[in-house]
Amino acid sequence: MSETELIDGCRKHDPKFQRQLYDRYKNAMYSLAYRLVGDFEDAQDVLQEAFIEVFRNLDSFKGESTLGAWIKTILTRKAIKKFKSRIRFEKYEDLPENTLIEWETGMDVEMLEKALLSLPEGFRTVLVLYEIEGYKHAEIARMLEISEGTSKSQLFYAKKKLKELIGQLR
Amino acid sequence: MKKKDNTDALKNLPAHTPPETVWLAIEKTISEDRNLNRQLKKLKEYTPEENAWTGIESGLKTKRFTVSIRYKWAIAASVAVFLLAGGWLFSLRNQQKGNLEAVIENYHSDTDDAFSTLEAFCVNQNIVCSEPRFTSLKSEYERLKKEELEVREKAGEFKSETDLLRKLNGIEEKKTDVLNQMANLI
Numbered sequence: 001m002s003e004t005e006l007i008d009g010c011r012k013h014d015p016k017f018q019r020q021l022y023d024r025y026k027n028a029m030y031s032l033a034y035r036l037v038g039d040f041e042d043a044q045d046v047l048q049e050a051f052i053e054v055f056r057n058l059d060s061f062k063g064e065s066t067l068g069a070w071i072k073t074i075l076t077r078k079a080i081k082k083f084k085s086r087i088r089f090e091k092y093e094d095l096p097e098n099t100l101i102e103w104e105t106g107m108d109v110e111m112l113e114k115a116l117l118s119l120p121e122g123f124r125t126v127l128v129l130y131e132i133e134g135y136k137h138a139e140i141a142r143m144l145e146i147s148e149g150t151s152k153s154q155l156f157y158a159k160k161k162l163k164e165l166i167g168q169l170r
Numbered sequence: 171m172k173k174k175d176n177t178d179a180l181k182n183l184p185a186h187t188p189p190e191t192v193w194l195a196i197e198k199t200i201s202e203d204r205n206l207n208r209q210l211k212k213l214k215e216y217t218p219e220e221n222a223w224t225g226i227e228s229g230l231k232t233k234r235f236t237v238s239i240r241y242k243w244a245i246a247a248s249v250a251v252f253l254l255a256g257g258w259l260f261s262l263r264n265q266q267k268g269n270l271e272a273v274i275e276n277y278h279s280d281t282d283d284a285f286s287t288l289e290a291f292c293v294n295q296n297i298v299c300s301e302p303r304f305t306s307l308k309s310e311y312e313r314l315k316k317e318e319l320e321v322r323e324k325a326g327e328f329k330s331e332t333d334l335l336r337k338l339n340g341i342e343e344k345k346t347d348v349l350n351q352m353a354n355l356i
Binding site: 015018019022026027028030031034035040041042043044045047048049051052055056082099100101102103104105107109112113116131132159 | 195198199202205206207209210211212213214215216217218219222223225226227229230301302303
């Protein structure tokens with residue numbers, strides 16, 4: 001079924017189409033929610049709230065981005081709203097001149113996941129949004145209500161910390 | 171015309187070639203970033219439990235926004251009443267000095283009324299009410315309610331009705347704050 005057919009069916013509030021749309025995106029969205037909030041229960045709450053908003057507001061989807069990107073934005077905002085009060089962004093001076101961090105090519109994925117989830121929330125959020133989800137610093141800054149500079153420095157220090165955590169997990 | 175001459179001169183400034191090390195540094199950074207990015211893309215996907223869909227279905231059936239606005243109004247009204255009640259309590263203090271029992275008898279918690287409204291709302295609305303943040307606020311409210319009951323039971327131990335009222339008002343203020351947070355989640 002094409003995305004247009006799926007959207008049309010959902011706009012008519014057909015439960016069959018709604019379920020299909022949910023099934024198409026549930027894993028990607030749930031995984032993103034989990035990596036942002038760091039807890040399966042909270043991730044499920046975020047997923048539910050996001051999809052309810054998606055189905056209620058599908059008429060406002062103008063197709064300016066892909067449907068997946070639109071859902072992702074809604075879900076990310078919901079997740080941020082959930083943990084924003086407890087998130088802390090460490091203050092850093094300007095970025096060092098050399099921001100190069102060397103990574104091994106064959107990193108163990110499970111270890112990487114573990115280290116990622118152990119990162120402080122401020123670090124993890126920026127890293128997930130930038131490196132995995134492909135948002136730009138300007139977009140991350142808007143969503144988290146921080147400056148672009150803070151987003152950039154969080155990313156650098158997040159990577160540094162991630163490398164350190166991977167080293168500890170070995 | 172002199173201006174034009176200057177512009178031409180600026181355009182004719184010689185170009186400089188950066189040292190090869192600049193490109194090598196850029197290439198190295200890009201390739202290291204790619205190494206991390208490639209691994210991050212390999213992270214596994216998780217599947218939500220089936221009851222996540224059930225929650226969405228029931229959420230779509232609930233006329234959530236109409237209801238929430240109604241309840242927010244009820245709670246906002248109770249907060250306003252509480253502020254007035256605070257004034258009433260303190261005026262009562264001045265009129266009935268030396269009568270701790272009368273204070274307890276006349277004491278009415280408006281936030282408890284609003285909390286009951288919220289509980290009634292939760293009977294038909296299970297998404298927000300079952301969220302961890304909401305349940306933890308609910309527990310906090312119940313703890314404060316218990317604390318208030320204990321104070322009322324021990325009213326006789328207070329030196330004056332001023333102290334008693336101050337204590338009760340302090341608890342009521344905390345309850346109002348918790349209630350407002352709960353209302354904001356709806």
